[in-house]
Amino acid sequence: VxxxxxxxxxxxxxxxxxxxxxGEQVLQKLGTPNFVMLLNTGGILPTRNFTRSQFEGAERISGETLEETLSLGNEGCYACAVRCKRKVSSKERYEVSAEYGGPEYETLASLGSCLGVDDLEAIAKGNELCNRYTLDTISTGMCIAFAMECFEKGLISLEDTEGLDLTFGNADAMVEMIERIAFRRGLGDLLAEGVKRAAEKLGGEAKKYALHVKGQELPLHDxxxxxxxxxxxxxxxxxxxxxxxxxxxxxxxxxxxxxxxxxxxxxxxxxxxxxxxxxxxxxxxxxxxxxxxxxxxxxxxxxxxxxxxxxxxxxxxxxxxxxxxxxxxxxxxxxxxxxxxxxxxxxxxxxxxxxxxxxxxxxxxxxxxxxxxxxxxxxxxxxxxxxxxxxxxxxxxxxxxxxxxxxxxxxxxxx
Ligand code: SF4
Known part of the structure; x- marks a missing residue:
């Protein structure tokens, strides 16, 4: 120096x-999860693969709810005075380790509202799995959102999913799909390619539901x-x-x-x-x-x-x-x-x-x-x-x- x-x-x-x-004070108190309610109120919270822009379950996955339930407080990158990161854990339906950090706003929306999922504990588990497997939570969530919309439109069948019900809102299916993507099992092998290639392989209408620019899945801002x-x-x-x-x-x-x-x-x-x-x-x-x-x-x-x-x-x-x-x-x-x-x-x-x-x-x-x-x-x-x-x-x-x-x-x- x-x-x-x-x-x-x-x-x-x-x-x-x-x-x-x-703004820094809000980041310190709630981290980026504070954006969930801001974007929902503004009508720009991506929901069910961008087919809606407000989510009826927004409060249940908000920064405020995270703070009241799973949060163990904030932490930060080395020597940072803002310390916007969340630390979370749970031992209820899912065991969530504090080691992998808490979900950011992008994750609450990608594994939450964009999948119609309002189960905060499942989202925290999904966040832990993505971090453990070094998967980007935005791309992973958007790949699952793409698959859920294809499932809804009949382009992916129960046979393709080996019996997994990929209906929007199914929190357990989200957690299971992250495992399948990480280990390239079944449909996970296709989704691991990203939405652009997955849609090209599926063919037909699938392209309409693959939301990306230059092959990069959309982040969670409408x-x-x-x-x-x-x-x-x-x-x-x-x-x-x-x-x-x-x-x-x-x-x-x-x-x-x-x-x-x-x-x-x-x-x-x-x-x-x-x-x-x-x-x-x-x-x-x-x-x-x-x-x-x-x-x-x-x-x-x-x-x-x-x-x-x-x-x-x-x-x-x-x-x-x-x-x-x-x-x-x-x-x-x-x-x-x-x-x-x-x-x-x-x-x-x-x-x-x-x-x-x-x-x-x-x-x-x-x-x-x-x-x-x-x-x-x-x-x-x-x-x-x-x-x-x-x-x-x-x-x-x-x-x-x-x-x-x-x-x-x-x-x-x-x-
Ligand atoms: S350096 Fe890390 S902890 Fe600090 S504001 Fe940025 S992301 Fe948050």
């Missing part, structure tokens, strides 16, 4: 900022209620990704979220349902910042936007650690460079404009909640991509970084 005293001083002020930041998240699903180099940029609701009104992006020149609130130029601009800037956190190895729940560590303090942190007298401008160029390189890599591998899209279901009206009926059209998405590519310095035809953009980023060796 080039400047240990400087770094210590930043860490002390961050500790104070965390103590007074409302973009029909937040267009920026939808754009990130479409254009992220790694397929549908919910941590590509800060989510739209943080910037809908005057407050800490909006203030945190003022150094980027974003000063006016932007509605979560906005799909026009102001949304694309907000997304482009916050995506660059969140991609910078990936480059620096900073947790998405620590830095602005919208959390406690300010953009200026991030710059100072890099200066203190490296001794490099850098600036926010220079660091954003680091991020821009990473994104251009990822884009060039993807283009080489055959992922271009056509693959920057959504599964058909996301063009249907939002089924529930305060914004019921809200729709983003294919034209909305295509226009958003046009403008986004232009802001990125990519061509409209295939999203290819232009010669000028690559030279600006000192990446002419990629020409």
């Amino acid at each position: 080039a400047d240990p005293d400087g770094l210590r001083s930043i860490s002390h002020s961050l500790l104070e900022a965390i103590k007074t930041h409302p 973009p029909r209620g937040k267009f920026g998240v939808g754009l990130s699903f479409a254009v992220s180099p790694t397929g549908a990704d919910h941590i590509e940029s800060a989510h739209d609701p943080f910037f809908q009104q005057i407050g800490p979220g909006l203030e945190s992006v003022s150094p980027l020149g974003i000063l006016e609130p932007v509605s979560a349902l906005e799909a026009g130029p102001q949304k694309i601009r907000l997304f482009r800037h916050t995506q660059l910042i969140w991609n910078l956190w990936n480059c620096l190895g900073i947790c998405n729940f620590i830095a602005q936007p919208p959390w406690a560590l300010s953009l200026n303090e991030v710059v100072n942190t890099v200066r203190c650690v490296t001794g490099w007298n850098t600036s926010l401008f220079e660091l954003m160029k680091v991020s821009d460079r990473g994104m251009a390189m990822a884009r060039i890599f993807n283009l080489r591998e055959g992922f271009g404009r056509k693959e920057d899209t959504w599964p058909e279901r996301l063009f249907e009206p939002l089924p529930d909640g305060p914004n019921k009926g809200q729709t983003f059209t294919k034209e909305d998405l295509e226009k958003g991509k046009d403008l986004y590519y232009e802001m990125m310095g990519w061509d409209r035809e295939n999203g290819k970084p232009t010669t000028g953009k690559l030279i600006e980023l000192n990446l002419e060796w990629l020409l």
Whole structure:
């Protein structure tokens, strides 16, 4: 560390900022599970493979219920002052070990609402199994959701499941399917391929129920209620990704979220349902910042936007650690460079404009909640991509970084 005293001083002020930041305090108290009720109330909680956007069992799988029942308190990554992680255990219907951590929001939705499952203990068990077998809980849950919808529509039979009833809401079937996927037994062997390949092998209508972008299963956020998240699903180099940029609701009104992006020149609130130029601009800037956190190895729940560590303090942190007298401008160029390189890599591998899209279901009206009926059209998405590519310095035809953009980023060796 080039400047240990400087770094210590930043860490002390961050500790104070965390103590007074409302969002960090909620994360400390309930962790990401607090998002269950927020998203359910907003009508954007993915339910039964995104066929609904509110879940009648949301309270039973909420952060509040987790706290009152299975939680043993919070824990955290090394030396983190937020400590947003949950520790859970149970010895009732399922024996759940505290060793594997508690379910995050994504898991409560992927193994819970998206399967119509409201049994918190079974979800905690599913979370333990996924962590033990190193399975991603989002992809695993979405593969089971796909199978449940195929079962409902008659594309997968009881014979295919060897007698396992894959009806939405069957918590025991969810736990059993995780075992079968992990050990590639029976139908689990097919689902272990992910929804894209599984649907291709099943054929027929199955494609309609395989919710993915570029082969990556959808995370548990319904973009029909937040267009920026939808754009990130479409254009992220790694397929549908919910941590590509800060989510739209943080910037809908005057407050800490909006203030945190003022150094980027974003000063006016932007509605979560906005799909026009102001949304694309907000997304482009916050995506660059969140991609910078990936480059620096900073947790998405620590830095602005919208959390406690300010953009200026991030710059100072890099200066203190490296001794490099850098600036926010220079660091954003680091991020821009990473994104251009990822884009060039993807283009080489055959992922271009056509693959920057959504599964058909996301063009249907939002089924529930305060914004019921809200729709983003294919034209909305295509226009958003046009403008986004232009802001990125990519061509409209295939999203290819232009010669000028690559030279600006000192990446002419990629020409
Ligand atoms: S580093 Fe991030 S994920 Fe880990 S405990 Fe802290 S806030 Fe939570």
